[in-house]
Amino acid sequence: MNQSALIRPDWTPATIALMVLGFVVFWPLGLAMLAYILFGDKLRAFKKDANEGVDRMCAGFKRTNWGQRTHHRTGNVAFDDWRTAELSRLDEERRKLDEMREEFDGYVRELRRAKDQEEFDRFMRERKSGRPGPEAGFESS
Template structure:
């Protein structure tokens, strides 16, 4: 017996499309829409409200600072950066600039890591010095 994989793929895609459309519709309306959907979910069928609460926490929609459009709009705008414009000279310049910025970001993150390590080391050394001084100050009984 042979199964049709196209049927499974199309139903899976339509479900995914429905979910993505609903998610983007709620994102466009902001955090209040997500909270309202969660409350309505709790009122009519509590597992739906619980699932929405879990999804909001997992996707960081619950604690985001912005009131509109969560990470999806940011993701779309970053994807637009890599889309070719049709102008070869500009695309080459843009690719070069993006590569340079990514390298600078990596270098800066490395610098911050070294800075944190140096701060941790100096704090630890100060603690050890203070501890050694306390032991020296205590008289033997």
């Protein structure tokens, strides 16, 4: 670590002044500065250890193929056949539900488009006929 830095995790006049100022302005700032003075050197090692731990955990996820369907045989042919049939039936049901959801989303989109078109047409009719719209009653001076 660069020991010539003005603010480093050590008891220097600058860090002590910042800690006192932090306590005067807002006590959590002073507490944070105190923690930096006491544990600042350990932050790099803590970050390195935390990153390595997360990397090991993610590597474990990759090894177990989470998110991928892998069906292991149990040794009982009748059960394996039944499970395969049920899973394919469920996949077909999910596909149907997804298609129905897409159809409904299209229907709702079309309803919104028709409503917007109707409101726009009404606005244009009122504008051409010279009738004031709902906002015309609020004139600025």
